[in-house]
Amino acid sequence: MTPRTPTQGSTREEPLLEVENLRTSFPTDRGDVTAVDGISFGVDTGEIFGIVGESGSGKSVTALSILGLAADGEVEADAIRFRGEELSTREMSAVRGGEISMIFQDPMSSLNPVMTVGEQIAEVVRHHGEVGESTGILSELRRKYVTGTSDSSRSWQRAVELLDTVGIPDPEQRANEYPHQLSGGMKQRVMIAQALAGDPSLIIADEPTTALDVTIEAQILNELFELRDEFGVSIVLITHDLAVVRETCDRVAVMYAGELMETARTETLFDEPTHPYTKGLLRSIPRVDDDREWLNAIDGTVPDPFNRPSGCPFRDRCDAAFELCSEPLDRYDATGTDHEVRCHLQHDAVDIDDGEPVVEGSLHSRLDGTETEPLDERSGVVEPGGERQ
Numbered sequence: 179m180t181p182r183t184p185t186q187g188s189t190r191e192e193p194l195l196e197v198e199n200l201r202t203s204f205p206t207d208r209g210d211v212t213a214v215d216g217i218s219f220g221v222d223t224g225e226i227f228g229i230v231g232e233s234g235s236g237k238s239v240t241a242l243s244i245l246g247l248a249a250d251g252e253v254e255a256d257a258i259r260f261r262g263e264e265l266s267t268r269e270m271s272a273v274r275g276g277e278i279s280m281i282f283q284d285p286m287s288s289l290n291p292v293m294t295v296g297e298q299i300a301e302v303v304r305h306h307g308e309v310g311e312s313t314g315i316l317s318e319l320r321r322k323y324v325t326g327t328s329d330s331s332r333s334w335q336r337a338v339e340l341l342d343t344v345g346i347p348d349p350e351q352r353a354n355e356y357p358h359q360l361s362g363g364m365k366q367r368v369m370i371a372q373a374l375a376g377d378p379s380l381i382i383a384d385e386p387t388t389a390l391d392v393t394i395e396a397q398i399l400n401e402l403f404e405l406r407d408e409f410g411v412s413i414v415l416i417t418h419d420l421a422v423v424r425e426t427c428d429r430v431a432v433m434y435a436g437e438l439m440e441t442a443r444t445e446t447l448f449d450e451p452t453h454p455y456t457k458g459l460l461r462s463i464p465r466v467d468d469d470r471e472w473l474n475a476i477d478g479t480v481p482d483p484f485n486r487p488s489g490c491p492f493r494d495r496c497d498a499a500f501e502l503c504s505e506p507l508d509r510y511d512a513t514g515t516d517h518e519v520r521c522h523l524q525h526d527a528v529d530i531d532d533g534e535p536v537v538e539g540s541l542h543s544r545l546d547g548t549e550t551e552p553l554d555e556r557s558g559v560v561e562p563g564g565e566r567q
């Protein structure tokens with residue numbers, strides 16, 4: 179792979195990837211379901227950017243939408259830019275697997291069971307990697323008869339090298355094996371080797387360690403670190419595991435019901451979580467020194483996509499919800515941001531007095547510029563899904 183200058187997310191120059199107002203919906207018998215609802219973010223060169231949230235929050239659909247792989251999905255975005263160039267769907271297909279590659283969640287269903295793992299990696303090398311740049315029958319014949327090598331043998335060699343790079347023991351032999359002959363950890367490494375075969379600048383890793391035990395998980399995460407540190411590869415890490423986020427990411431975006439709720443540098447998110455949903459997620463992490471009988475869970479579930487609450491989508495589960503939470507929330511752009519929170523409690527017009535939110539003046543006039551009747555001076559805290567106290 180070609181080394182690039184790692185910036186560890188510190189640059190505020192043009193991001194490598196910029197996603198502007200991404201929206202993805204899926205048609206169903208009951209109507210369209212919105213899985214991703216107007217999110218904007220950017221990833222810097224050499225940055226590890228985490229996207230966290232519980233199942234159904236839209237993390238994986240975000241990744242698939244960026245890569246044009248959201249089957250049956252209606253994907254719209256104001257722009258998806260890579261290295262500052264806006265990519266059409268067709269251009270995205272060209273860079274997919276090469277400059278931008280993806281490590282999928284489940285290697286067993288992502289690898290082809292009837293091809294050796296070496297051949298599956300070599301195929302990507304031929305298509306996107308340095309060998310693939312010089313394909314063509316004349317080039318192939320010249321290499322074969324003049325230099326004694328062929329694209330096939332060179333790409334196979336490269337596949338073996340990549341298996342070695344990701345720490346597979348005895349890579350020459352393993353390259354000749356089929357996925358079912360490898361352990362879960364090895365299959366995940368094969369997926370990483372395959373992602374590296376196109377010499378990517380950006381890897382989107384969707385729950386890359388979910389099915390692995392903690393020892394293998396640590397090894398895989400180290401591989402990702404090395405990719406960033408040695409080659410300056412940027413990584414979008416999609417996970418529900420906050421421990422993994424804390425260990426690996428430079429910045430984190432918290433997603434809920436297809437929307438961004440809080441984005442911050444990792445240490446800020448863990449030291450000063452601000453959004454009630456982020457606080458709930460952090461409270462739910464079990465600790466070894468904790469003598470609680472029951473773990474803290476966030477009551478309720480992600481809202482029914484056909485029956486979303488108005489205003490804040492977390493309203494029915496939020497123990498800080500108050501009268502104004504049924505009002506729409508402004509969206510933010512998480513490109514290069516150090517800390518953004520999407521919650522009415524953070525609005526300039528809202529103060530906390532004795533633990534309760536207090537609205538000053540007309541919030542409507544401040545939120546959207548439309549003058550309306552002033553709201554109550556003081557709004558009581560509402561129990562999740564309940565009436566004002």
Ligand code: SF4
Nearest residue numbers: 490493496503521522
């Ligand atoms: S306080 Fe309101 S806006 Fe903030 S997270 Fe709770 S429900 Fe949403």
